[in-house]
Amino acid sequence: xxxxxxxxxxxxxxxxxxxxxxxxxxxxxxxxxxxxxxxxxxxxxxxxxxxxxxxxxxxxxxxxxxxxxxxxxxxxxxxxxxxxxxxxxxxxxxxxxxxxxxxxxxxxxxxxxxxxxxxxxxxxxxxxxxxxxxxxxxxxxxxxxxxxxxxxxxxxxxxxxxxxxxxxxxxxxxxxxxxxxxxxxxxxxxxxxxxxxxxx
Amino acid sequence: xxxxxxxxxxxxxxxxxxxxxxxxxxxxxxxxxxxxxxxxxxxxxxxxxxxxxxxxxxxxxxxxxxxxxxxxxxxxxxxxxxxxxxxxxxxxxxxxxxxxxxxxxxxxxxxxxxxxxxxxxxxxxxxxxxxxxxxxxxxxxxxxxxxxxxxxxxxxxxxxxxxxxxxxxxxxxxxxxxxxxxxxxxxxxxxxxxxxxxxxxxxxxxxxxxxxxxxxxxxxxxxxxxxxxxxxxxxxxxxxxxxxxxxxxxxxxxxxxxxxxxxxxxxxxxxxxxxxxxxxxxxxxxxxxxxxxxxxxxxxxxxxxxxxxxxxxxxxxxxxxxxxxxxxxxxxxxxxxxxxxxxxxxxxxxxxxxxxxxxxxxxxxxxxxxxxxxxxxxxxxxxxxxxxxxxxxxxxxxxxxxxxxxxxxxxxxxxxxxxxxxxxxxxxxxxxxxxxxxxxxxxxxxxxxxxxxxxxxxxxxxxxxxxxxxxxxxxxxxxxxxxxxxxxxxxxxxxxxxxxxxxxxxxxxxxxxxxxxxxxxxxxxxxxxxxxxxxxxxxxxxxxxxxxxxxxxxxxxxxxxxxxxxxxxxxxxxxxxxx
Numbered sequence: 159x160x161x162x163x164x165x166x167x168x169x170x171x172x173x174x175x176x177x178x179x180x181x182x183x184x185x186x187x188x189x190x191x192x193x194x195x196x197x198x199x200x201x202x203x204x205x206x207x208x209x210x211x212x213x214x215x216x217x218x219x220x221x222x223x224x225x226x227x228x229x230x231x232x233x234x235x236x237x238x239x240x241x242x243x244x245x246x247x248x249x250x251x252x253x254x255x256x257x258x259x260x261x262x263x264x265x266x267x268x269x270x271x272x273x274x275x276x277x278x279x280x281x282x283x284x285x286x287x288x289x290x291x292x293x294x295x296x297x298x299x300x301x302x303x304x305x306x307x308x309x310x311x312x313x314x315x316x317x318x319x320x321x322x323x324x325x326x327x328x329x330x331x332x333x334x335x336x337x338x339x340x341x342x343x344x345x346x347x348x349x350x351x352x353x354x355x356x357x358x
Numbered sequence: 359x360x361x362x363x364x365x366x367x368x369x370x371x372x373x374x375x376x377x378x379x380x381x382x383x384x385x386x387x388x389x390x391x392x393x394x395x396x397x398x399x400x401x402x403x404x405x406x407x408x409x410x411x412x413x414x415x416x417x418x419x420x421x422x423x424x425x426x427x428x429x430x431x432x433x434x435x436x437x438x439x440x441x442x443x444x445x446x447x448x449x450x451x452x453x454x455x456x457x458x459x460x461x462x463x464x465x466x467x468x469x470x471x472x473x474x475x476x477x478x479x480x481x482x483x484x485x486x487x488x489x490x491x492x493x494x495x496x497x498x499x500x501x502x503x504x505x506x507x508x509x510x511x512x513x514x515x516x517x518x519x520x521x522x523x524x525x526x527x528x529x530x531x532x533x534x535x536x537x538x539x540x541x542x543x544x545x546x547x548x549x550x551x552x553x554x555x556x557x558x559x560x561x562x563x564x565x566x567x568x569x570x571x572x573x574x575x576x577x578x579x580x581x582x583x584x585x586x587x588x589x590x591x592x593x594x595x596x597x598x599x600x601x602x603x604x605x606x607x608x609x610x611x612x613x614x615x616x617x618x619x620x621x622x623x624x625x626x627x628x629x630x631x632x633x634x635x636x637x638x639x640x641x642x643x644x645x646x647x648x649x650x651x652x653x654x655x656x657x658x659x660x661x662x663x664x665x666x667x668x669x670x671x672x673x674x675x676x677x678x679x680x681x682x683x684x685x686x687x688x689x690x691x692x693x694x695x696x697x698x699x700x701x702x703x704x705x706x707x708x709x710x711x712x713x714x715x716x717x718x719x720x721x722x723x724x725x726x727x728x729x730x731x732x733x734x735x736x737x738x739x740x741x742x743x744x745x746x747x748x749x750x751x752x753x754x755x756x757x758x759x760x761x762x763x764x765x766x767x768x769x770x771x772x773x774x775x776x777x778x779x780x781x782x783x784x785x786x787x788x789x790x791x792x793x794x795x796x797x798x799x800x801x802x803x804x805x806x807x808x809x810x811x812x813x814x815x816x817x818x819x820x821x822x823x824x825x826x827x828x829x830x831x832x833x834x835x836x837x838x839x840x841x842x843x844x845x846x847x848x849x850x851x852x853x854x855x856x857x858x859x860x861x862x863x864x865x866x867x868x869x870x871x872x873x874x875x876x877x878x879x880x881x882x883x884x885x886x887x888x889x890x891x892x893x894x895x896x897x898x899x900x901x902x903x904x905x906x907x908x909x910x911x912x913x914x915x916x917x918x919x920x921x922x923x924x925x926x927x928x929x930x931x932x933x934x935x936x937x
Binding site for chain 1: 403
């Protein structure tokens with residue numbers, strides 16, 4: 159946990175399973191699909207995996223699009239930065255920290271609104287995603303593309319490992335998935351295909 | 359087991375070792391099984407199936423016990439049948455790494471054989487047959503050389519599990535283990551009838567000779583060997599060597615060679631001590647009856663034989679085959695037939711069948727005296743007797759006749775001696791082991807019930823006579839006799855029937871069958887029964903110069919060279935040999 163971690167935004171809506179935060183960061187600095195984010199909840203922290211990034215329209219954008227076919231690049235950039243409504247980013251709660259311990263379970267209480275949402279550094283990702291208990295939480299969540307999300311999350315975790323351990327980390331994660339998904343070989347195959355290869 | 363067991367600190371180490379499940383030896387975990395069917399073990403991910411083989415020993419630590427077992431089958435399995443039907447894409451190395459050992463894995467089948475257990479810290483450990491099995495997920499490890507050595511007992515003299523004196527004889531090494539001697543308890547080996555089985559060319563004779571040498575060296579019994587093919591006495595033949603030493607060469611002072619065919623023995627420079635002859639006067643119908651199958655005697659002919667013996671008494675055979683006698687007494691066979699109340703045709707046929715005895719030169723009155731008495735004298739003086747058959751070895755009729763004739767009389771004497779001893783151990787005769795080849799001819803169901811060999815096999819050690827059966831067709835042996843065979847040493851067998859016969863009356867046979875069916879065709883044997891604590895597959899000990907030297911034989915040709923070496927050492931011209 160690091161206070162210098164980037165601030166992504168503040169919570170808009172929260173629930174036991176997911177929380178949504180609004181972000182005004184430029185497109186390139188927004189958290190990626192499958193990335194781990196942290197938000198305070200009471201005395202602890204809730205960790206979530208980003209699975210949906212929604213940029214909604216606003217009246218101003220509609221007007222501009224309706225008024226003109228030819229938009230100047232400068233204007234487009236300006237409008238993207240000064241939006242009336244924030245980008246809505248939703249994360250699936252997979253773990254929480256309480257009393258110094260990290261638990262890979264659904265948090266007992268969701269974060270409140272307007273809590274700051276931070277990114278996590280490599281060390282924190284390694285700490286939170288060690289062990290594979292969160293696989294089940296992700297796979298069981300009906301509202302998200304679970305296979306894609308799990309593969310993205312594992313790749314994100316792999317990127318946070320030292321370079322020489324990345325390959326082994328992926329193999330071990332694959333083996334754990336193989337164990338957990340032995341009853342569903344097609345689903346397993348889909349995830350492994352998204353994990354394979356040397357691109358993290 | 360033996361004095362080895364008293365070594366508690368060794369066992370403590372052993373247990374700690376097993377419990378810690380040394381990763382380098384760990385194979386996997388117990389996942390299923392039963393006492394009757396054996397244990398299913400799931401192999402660990404990095405365990406290569408290719409490195410395992412049936413017949414190898416494993417130990418399983420469970421609670422305060424150590425189970426000792428043998429791998430009896432190896433198989434492939436997967437967590438989901440779909441992985442077998444639509445295999446993952448193994449062209450991708452990542453997929454291979456993930457799946458191998460996880461969704462698809464190897465498993466082995468282990469037959470638990472023994473359990474090492476003790477009641478409390480203060481007690482000695484003891485090895486007992488298994489009566490239960492280890493629990494789920496107990497670690498399974500390859501047995502170490504020390505563990506195998508511990509279970510089978512150290513070579514030499516010791517005590518068995520019941521505290522009785524035991525001579526442990528080295529018969530070979532376990533497969534895939536160097537410098538471990540598997541031993542056989544010779545006292546138990548001779549206590550009941552034993553058998554060496556194997557198809558031809560697998561080394562039955564070599565192994566039998568090795569066992570006999572062990573018996574002689576350890577003085578656990580006295581041997582009588584019916585040496586059908588002249589392989590045991592002076593010299594034997596070998597496929598890849600000019601010749602091998604017979605028992606007499608190894609134990610010149612303790613082995614006496616008798617021969618049935620003096621000429622053949624001398625030609626082979628076998629140096630027989632006596633020539634066996636049988637007086638035609640002494641042949642009884644019982645001696646001939648067991649040849650019925652070989653020479654083609656019918657029931658009426660056997661009946662006629664007994665009628666002749668009743669009528670003429672001793673010497674019936676001689677008289678019956680003597681034309682002059684018949685002509686003089688009855689004016690031909692017809693008259694004889696009428697008086698005996700036997701059909702003439704039956705008598706004529708019987709004469710034709712028995713006529714072959716005229717060709718046997720050993721049936722003569724001109725011998726060196728009573729051969730049975732002479733053999734008995736030797737046996738009672740604890741000298742081992744090898745009876746060479748010379749050219750008669752290829753005549754099954756002669757072999758059966760002589761073996762049966764001698765054994766009946768020798769056995770009779772042993773019964774007499776044992777009964778006279780009135781249970782007083784010191785007065786009882788030394789155990790006698792009679793080695794017979796082509797044993798199924800003596801012990802096939804049709805004749806086993808009324809031959810002396812069937813009787814000996816059935817009465818166990820009551821009269822101190824047991825058999826060492828050497829045979830290539832165990833399925834031909836009467837099941838009742840087979841069930842009395844204490845120790846079975848089995849080399850490779852092909853026929854399904856023979857393999858089944860070997861396991862008659864053995865628990866857990868179906869698993870061991872897999873092991874037996876996969877023995878190499880040479881120098882590998884499965885030993886099970888009375889003389890070993892658990893079934894064991896061995897690479898048999900070689901019957902070669904080293905073995906002969908260990909039996910006390912000195913290579914005369916090598917003596918001058920050894921003399922030179924010794925004097926060189928004494929003069930300090932070369933370093934001393936560390937022997």
